Amino acid sequence: NIQAMVFGNMGPTSATGVAFTRNPSTGAKQLYGEFLVNAQGxxxxxxxxxxxxxxxxxxxEAGETAPSLETLMPETFGELTRIFDLLERHYRDMQDIEFTVQEGTLWMLQTRAGKRTTAAAFRIAVELAEEGILSREEALMRIEPGALDQLLHPTIDPDAEKRIIATGLPASPGAAAGEIVFDSDEAEALKAQGRSIILVRIETSPEDIHGMHxxxxxxxxxxxxxxHAAVVARGMGRPCVCGASALKIDMAAGTLMANGxxxxxxxxxxIDGTAGEIIVGAVPMRQPELSGDFATIMSWADGVRRLGVRANADTPRDAExxxxxxxxxxxxxxxxHMFFEEDRILAMREMxxxxxEAGRRKALAKILPMQRADFKQLFEIMGERPVTIRLLDPPLHEFLPHEDREIAAVAQALGISPxxxxxxxxxxxxxxxxxxxxGCRLAIRYPEITEMQARAIFEAAVAASKRTGKSVTPEVMIPLVAYRTEYDLLARVIRETARAVEAESGTKLSYLIGTMIELPRAALKAAEIATGEDGAEFFSFGTNDLTQTCIGLSRDDAAPILASYEEKAIFEVDPFVSIDxxxxxxxxxxxxxRGRKVNPDLKIGICGExxxxxxxxxxCHETGLDYVSCSPFRVPVARLAAAQAAISSNAAARDKD
Incomplete structure (x- = not known):
């Protein structure tokens, strides 16, 4: 190829510049760029x-005194504007262009798709579709779902100076600044004083929920x-950095050592939960803003996707x-998560x-109205939308204190010896x-726990339906099932409780019973678990635990293993982040x-991260699942990703034809 050499430094009628056909920060349809007279690129x-x-x-707008290209070289500016429009329509995207003017003649040096902010990407995609340059489906494919975190959470100002003291896993996106606090009770007290705090722990447990809030x-x-910290933080929309192993935390001394x-x-x-960084001091941030273009893209996505999108929500605040x-x-x-509130943890510990059994039932009777009130609120908020409630899953020791000081205080409250x-x-x-x-192992030994929870669910459904006038159909999920007999034993308790509530309330209940598939055996024996009128009516794949039990890798201890496995290309990506x-x-x-073979109407989703x-x-789209469920702040990501999966699938089918 032979190319002409052009020069922008040939005098006052020559210039060189860089331009975007739209504003890369906002997406506005306006020329954006700069130039220099008598200069090279x-x-x-x-x-x-x-x-x-x-x-x-x-x-x-900038208050500049030097003339603009529009004023200085009006003919060149007019031609540049025409070419910019031509290039954008040809490449069907916002362009980043370099140009030179040599003695009054305009030369185009290069053009490429321009980089843009996430907010700009939404606006550009919507406006290109409205201008007829793109179809709506093409517009949807132009947006990276993962980039939505920039719109939904605070982010660190890209121009801010950062003194990073440690890095960890980007467990929950967003950024936050605050005072270091090591104790959850103290975190709650300082928050009540209006102070912003960062909770620093070696690891979190369900007892830290109030501090995390x-x-x-x-x-x-x-x-x-x-x-635990990552899952709960994502559900709350809190930024979180996990597995920062370089941190040396001394809880007793109240100190944190990092980077000397x-x-x-x-x-x-x-902390920057998107990048996994911990930074000295309070760093300037940008607050999230959702535009009308966001709503437009989401409505287009909803019109295309096949997969349903639900949320993992434990509280009314989560549901809203x-x-x-x-x-x-x-x-x-x-x-x-409902049991760790201060007013109910004591009853749980009493149980x-x-x-x-009599003692357990006495304690459970105290918990029942609390659980019923929780579920009633959720049903009222969600209306006729489905609500899947997992029965008690974690081991009981998580609800008990472990330090001597706490043991003494709890023992006194329970009226027993330390x-x-x-x-x-x-x-x-x-x-x-x-x-x-x-999971189900706990409930099989203590079926009165399942009985109490089922009663709370069904009584709440009756009350919510009467209050709202809407039909409530709870989905009761039995966790950790591996054998059909496990499922049958607990499903029987649930059905008997439902019949009792129906008799007491004079109301016919509508409900489903299903199971969480989180063990390899349950996946392999899915047909056995789902078969027959009394079989599971839905499956929800708990892919967090299914990943642990399939790979044999603890998610709480995975950080050092993941680092070496990704370095050695054993894992292309963290299997706890993206499904293996x-x-x-x-x-x-x-x-x-196998489940659908015996029950074609079996409802199937996933509820892991x-x-x-x-x-x-x-x-999940390719596998034929009915829905995905994720943390509330990830719902828009899932909606857009589900739409893109449908578009890609449809395109592949057309190519085959």
């Missing part, structure tokens, strides 16, 4: 001379992308957030420490709780196929 970017604005409007952000030294520095309680830090982001129901309500309580804690201790006495298609994915596909990952959402 490197002069524009080198910063040796101050460039001049292209348009007169930009000059006035109070915190602006959360940091843990241990744990992975699906650890010591930080104490009350010191200011900033989920609806605001477009969730079509609740795919997972984790009832255990755990009871020595016989020795008795400590003995119960020791009795419930397990070496591997994730595979221990939890060849292993875990095959179990999901097997379970779906993969429900908000775009690649995993695409897999």
């Amino acid at each position: 490197e002069d524009v970017v080198a910063g040796i001379r101050t460039p001049q604005p292209l348009t007169e409007a930009a000059r006035k 109070a915190a602006a952000g959360i940091v843990t030294a241990r744990g992975g992308m699906t650890s 520095r010591t930080f104490r309680k009350g010191d200011l830090i900033t 957030a989920a609806l605001s982001f477009g969730a079509e129901g609740i795919g997972l309500c984790r009832t255990e 755990i420490c009871a020595t016989d 020795a008795t309580l400590k003995a119960r804690v020791t009795e419930l201790h397990e070496f591997n709780p994730m595979l221990g006495f939890r 298609r060849d292993g875990v994915g095959e179990l999901v596909a097997i379970g779906t196929e 993969h429900g908000g990952d775009p690649r995993s959402v695409a897999f």
Whole structure:
């Protein structure tokens, strides 16, 4: 190829510049760029001379005295405008262009698709579709679902100076600044004083829920992308950095050592949950803003996607957030999170420490009205949308204190000796709780727990339906099932409780009973679990635990293993972030196929954190699932990803034809 050499430094009728056909920050349809008279391209970017604005409007807005290209070279500016429009229509996207004017003649040097902010991407996609340049489906495919985090959470100002002291896993997106606090009770107290705090823990447990609610952000030294801290933080919309193993946390001394520095309680830090960074001091941030273009794109996505999108929501606040982001129901309500409120944890501990069924039932009777009120609120908020409630899942020891000071205080409140309580804690201790006495195993030994929860669900459904006038159909989910007999034993308790509530209320109940598929055996024996009139009526794949049990990798201890496995290309991506298609994915596909073979109407979804990952959402679409469920703040991501999966699938089908 032979190319002409052109020069912008040939005198006052020559120039060089860089331009975008639309504003890359806002997406507005206006020329955006700068130029220099009598200069070459490197002069524009080198910063040796101050460039001049292209348009007169930009000059006035910036308060510049040097003339704009529009004024200085009006004919060239007019031709440039015409060519910009031509290039944008030809390439069907916003363009980033370099040009030179040599002695009054305009030369185009290069053009390419321009980089843009997420907000600009939404506006440009919508306007290109409205101008007829793109179809709506093409517009949807132009937006990266993962980039939505920039619109839904605060982000660190890209121009801000950052002094990073440690890095960890980007467990929950967004950014927050606040005082270091090591104790959840103190976090709650400081929040009540109007102070912004960052909760720093070695790892979190369900006992930290109130502190996590109070915190602006959360940091843990241990744990992975699906650890307790990560899952809860995502559900709350809090930024979180997990597995920051370089942090040396001394809880007793109230100190944090990182990168050769010591930080104490009350010191200011900033965390970036999107990048997994912990930063010294309070760093400037940008607050999220949702535009009308966001709503337009979401409505177009909803018109295209086949997959339903629900949210994992445990509280009324979660449910309201989920609806605001477009969730079509609740795919997972984790009832255990309801037990950690201060006014009910004591009753839960009383139940755990009871020595016989009568004692347990006495304590459960105290919990029943609390659970019923919780469920009633959720049903009222969600209306006729589906609500899937998982029965009690975690091991009982998680509800008990473990430090001597707390043991003494709880023992006094329960009216038992510290020795008795400590003995119960020791009795419930397990070496591997994730595979221990939890889920349906717990309920089979203590069916009165399932009975209480089922009664709370059904009484709440009756009350909510009477109050709202809407039909409520709860979906009751039995966790950790591996055998059909496990399912049958607990489904029988649920049905008997339903009949009792129907008789007492004079109301005919509508409900479904299903199971969480989180063990490989359950996926392989899906046909057995779903077969017959009394078989499971829905499956929800709990892909967090299914990944653990399939790969044999603890999500709480995975960080150092993941780092080396990704480095050695054993894992292309963290399997707790994006579903392992060849292993875990095959179990999901097997379970779906075998379950539907015996029950074609079997409703199937996933409720693990993969429900908000775009690649995993695409897999769910391809596998024929009915819905995905994810944290409320990931719902828009899932909606867009589901639409893109449908568009790609339809395009592939057309190509085959």
